[in-house]
Amino acid sequence: xxxxxxxxxxxxxxxxxxxxxxxxxxxxxxxxxxxxxxxxxxxxxxxxxxxxxxxxxxxxxxxxxxxxxxxxxxxxxxxxxxxxxxxxxxxxxxxxxxxxxxxxxxxxxxxxxxxxxxxxxxxxxxxxxxxxxxxxxxxxxxxxxxxxxxxxxxxxxxxxxxxxxxxxxxxxxxxxxxxxxxxxxxxxxxxxxxxxxxxxxxxxxxxxxxxxxxxxxxxxxxxxxxxxxxxxxxxxxxxxxxxxxxxxxxxxxxxxxxxxxxxxxxxxxxx
Amino acid sequence: xxxxxxxxxxxxxxxxxxxxxxxxxxxxxxxxxxxxxxxxxxxxxxxxxxxxxxxxxxxxxxxxxxxxxxxxxxxxxxxxxxxxxxxxxxxxxxxxxxxxxxxxxxxxxxxxxxxxxxxxxxxxxxxxxxxxxxxxxxxxxxxxxxxxxxxxxxxxxxxxxxxxxxxxxxxxxxxxxxxxxxxxxxxxxxxxxxxxxxxxxxxxxxxxxxxxxxxxxxxxxxxxxxxxxxxxxxxxxxxxxx
Numbered sequence: 001x002x003x004x005x006x007x008x009x010x011x012x013x014x015x016x017x018x019x020x021x022x023x024x025x026x027x028x029x030x031x032x033x034x035x036x037x038x039x040x041x042x043x044x045x046x047x048x049x050x051x052x053x054x055x056x057x058x059x060x061x062x063x064x065x066x067x068x069x070x071x072x073x074x075x076x077x078x079x080x081x082x083x084x085x086x087x088x089x090x091x092x093x094x095x096x097x098x099x100x101x102x103x104x105x106x107x108x109x110x111x112x113x114x115x116x117x118x119x120x121x122x123x124x125x126x127x128x129x130x131x132x133x134x135x136x137x138x139x140x141x142x143x144x145x146x147x148x149x150x151x152x153x154x155x156x157x158x159x160x161x162x163x164x165x166x167x168x169x170x171x172x173x174x175x176x177x178x179x180x181x182x183x184x185x186x187x188x189x190x191x192x193x194x195x196x197x198x199x200x201x202x203x204x205x206x207x208x209x210x211x212x213x214x215x216x217x218x219x220x221x222x223x224x225x226x227x228x229x230x231x232x233x234x235x236x237x238x239x240x241x242x243x244x245x246x247x248x249x250x251x252x253x254x255x256x257x258x259x260x261x262x263x264x265x266x267x268x269x270x271x
Numbered sequence: 272x273x274x275x276x277x278x279x280x281x282x283x284x285x286x287x288x289x290x291x292x293x294x295x296x297x298x299x300x301x302x303x304x305x306x307x308x309x310x311x312x313x314x315x316x317x318x319x320x321x322x323x324x325x326x327x328x329x330x331x332x333x334x335x336x337x338x339x340x341x342x343x344x345x346x347x348x349x350x351x352x353x354x355x356x357x358x359x360x361x362x363x364x365x366x367x368x369x370x371x372x373x374x375x376x377x378x379x380x381x382x383x384x385x386x387x388x389x390x391x392x393x394x395x396x397x398x399x400x401x402x403x404x405x406x407x408x409x410x411x412x413x414x415x416x417x418x419x420x421x422x423x424x425x426x427x428x429x430x431x432x433x434x435x436x437x438x439x440x441x442x443x444x445x446x447x448x449x450x451x452x453x454x455x456x457x458x459x460x461x462x463x464x465x466x467x468x469x470x471x472x473x474x475x476x477x478x479x480x481x482x483x484x485x486x487x488x489x490x491x492x493x494x495x496x497x498x499x500x501x502x503x504x505x506x507x508x509x510x511x512x513x
Contacts, residue, residue, distance in 0.1 A: 045404050046322060048357035058310040062403060064357020069274060087365055089353065091328035091399040093311050098351055100366065134274065141356040141365070145326060145401070146309045178274045 010216040017217050018203045026207060026214070028057075033254060035209045040157065040265050042165040050166025050188065054158040057211060060146035063158035065166040065188075069180065070137040072128065080127020080135040084113035086142035086155060093147040109142065111196075111236045112155045115225035116140075119194030119233035122163060126189040129171045134178050136168055138188065149212040152223045152236070156196035157265065164190055164267055194233050195262045197255040198223040201243060206251055208258060222248060224255040228263060290452070296445045299435070299495055304416065304506040306423045312399075314424025316506065318416035321449055322406030324358075325413055327420040331396035346391035350379035352413055354402040374410045375400075381414050381434065381463040381473035387427040396426060407450035408436050411461050414473065419503050423510065431503050432472055434463035435495035437488040439480060444487045446495045460485070462492040466500045469493070 020027055030036070036057030045051035050065035072079060086109040088096045101109070116122070127136040140162065142155045167185035171178055200210035200218035210218060219241035225234030232252065237243060294300070300321030309315035312328035319325075335341050340349075352374040356362050367375075378400065386396065398420065400413040411434035418431040438448045440456035453459055458478025464471050480488060 045324070045357055047360055047404050047406075051357060060309070062355070064355065066357055066362040068362060085356070085365060089399065089401060090330075090351065090397070091309070091312065091326065091401055094330050094333070098367075139356065139362050141362070143355050143357075143401070143403070146311055148310055176273075180274065180276045182277065 010213075013213055014217040017214060021202045021205050021207065028211065032205060032207045033258065035258065035262070036211065038157070038262075038265050040161055042161050042267065048162075049168060049185075050162045050164075052158045052161035052165060054154050054161070056150055056154050056157075056209065058146060058148035059150060059154050061151070061154045061158050062143045062145060063155070063162040064141050064143070065162045066139045066141070067136045067166070067168045067188075068139065069129075069134060069171075069178070072132060072135040074132075077132035078128045079124040080122075081137040082113070082117060082122055082124065082140065083137060084109045084116065084140045084142070084159065086112065086144065088144050088147070088151075091146075092144040096144075096147070107236070107238075108151055108155055111152055111223065111225075111234065112140075112142065112159055115156050115194055115196055115234040116159055116163070119225065119227045120192045121160065121190060121194055123189035123191045127168075129178055130173060134171075136171070138163075138166070138168075147212065149215045150198050150209050152198050153196045153209065153262075156194070156225065157262070160193060160195060161266060163188055193228040193263060193266060194225055195259050195266075196223055196225045196234070197258050197262065199251050199254070201239070201241070201247065206247060206254070208254070222251050224252060226255050226259045230256050230259075290440075290445065292449060296443060297491055297494065299447045299498060300449065302499065302502060304419055304502050306419050306506045306510040312420075312424075314420045314422070314426070316416045316419035316423060318412055318419070320408065320412045320447075322404060323402070323409055323412045324404040325409065325416045326401045326403055327413065327416040328399045328401075329396065329417070329420045329424040329426065330399075331424070332391040332394040332426070333397070335393065335395040340395070341393050344392050345388040346386075346394045346396050348379050348383050348386060348388060348396050348398065350375050350382065350398040350400065350417065352378055352400045352402070352410070354405060354409075358402050358405045374413070377473055377475070378410065378414055378417065382417055382421070382432050384470070384472050385418070385428045385430045385432045385465055386421065387429070390427060396421070405450070407448055407453045408461070410434070411436050411463070414463050415499055415503065419506050422507050430465040430467045431500065432463050432465055433496045433500045433503060434461060434473060435492045435499055436461040437492040437495065439478065439484060439488065444484050444491060446491045458484075458488070460488045460492060462489060462496065464493060464496045466497060
């Protein structure tokens with residue numbers, strides 16, 4: 001159904017954006033290591049047990065967390081479940097279409113999921129109520145409202161903030177019955193913080209937090225997930241062109257510095 | 272394994288004679304409307320009404336890629352009503368269901384009469400309604416916000432369609448049912464009008480009403496529409512000046 005067309009605008013702006021990068025500049029005046037302004041709000045949806053709205057420049061996303069009771073996976077009977085889902089809804093950009101998640105949104109949710117899961121953000125063992133039978137399943141839904149580049153970092157930042165904002169009902173085992181009290185809410189057990197930092201490669205240079213037009217002309221992209229202690233928890237290379245080893249190592253190094261600053265946007269304590 | 276869920280829907284046992292949130296029978300919930308809230312969309316609007324939070328984006332008039340939908344003499348208006356998974360108490364599975372498909376259809380039919388579609392043959396105007404939080408009356412909130420987003424996109428229109436529901440709870444006909452009132456209520460009548468002519472572009476009714484009660488509900492919802500209509504215009508004026 002989709003008619004693939006030559007992307008005309010990127011071909012036109014490619015030269016000017018590349019020339020800017022050559023002279024050490026970017027079209028919005030940022031330096032190569034400078035993030036756009038970030039606005040982060042939490043607890044914005046009363047119906048969701050946890051929620052966050054993130055604006056990175058003009059990119060805007062909303063994340064909601066909802067716990068549900070369910071059965072654990074048979075290979076991990078004593079841990080809860082974290083499910084991450086994202087939708088590039090047609091509201092967010094003229095080329096996003098209705099329908100089942102396409103490869104871009106599947107990549108986005110899987111990378112976000114890996115970053116949170118491998119970092120051990122949520123103490124999933126504490127979400128087990130009855131081993132092998134009842135656990136909390138936390139659904140993280142990432143809703144992209146306005147797409148102006150760098151969805152990966154926005155999704156991870158929003159997910160992290162929404163999880164830190166999440167309260168789940170108290171669940172206890174009484175006489176072999178699970179009693180769930182929706183009046184007694186406890187914070188979701190958070191044991192780590194992790195964020196993601198994305199670079200676009202344009203003319204051999206790595207620039208952080210690419211905006212849409214930079215993403216349209218970039219040669220490659222690298223996203224690095226990092227925990228608060230500076231260890232790497234996830235990575236994803238994207239884009240049509242390769243990266244060399246030095247570029248990757250340089251990106252990792254710069255991520256350490258930038259993640260420290262990004263962490264300051266998260267609430268200091270849970271809830 | 273037995274699971275006992277307690278305190279989930281906490282409601283007072285004795286029903287108060289007045290409305291639970293203290294409103295008068297003809298009073299709307301608190302609301303606000305903003306135009307031009309998104310960067311990428313051609314037009315956009317954000318609306319809050321009570322606990323409802325609704326975002327609408329408009330794209331178009333633009334090229335229509337699906338040829339069989341194309342109309343040689345006018346544009347097609349496509350609406351997509353969608354609820355965010357986190358917008359309701361029990362997570363909604365993403366994607367369209369029968370309810371949202373029906374609402375999408377009646378929403379586009381509610382708005383279509385106001386739009387000069389004949390000015391844009393063979394093209395499409397797409398309206399995306401996202402319910403970010405739902406608390407009763409989302410279809411009406413979606414229509415009211417969609418008109419503002421269409422105006423923000425510069426789509427030429429005869430009027431700003433506006434919608435509001437009335438219904439019956441505890442034997443009384445009341446305006447703008449909240450989620451609790453809708454659940455316990457006996458009837459719900461969503462109405463959309465073009466306020467300049469008073470013509471009705473959407474009418475549904477769900478529940479039992481006498482003809483007198485229906486007439487009262489219809490009149491009440493039209494009054495509610497007129498009040499919301501002022502806020503729609505203010506939102507446009509706030510964005511673009513007089």
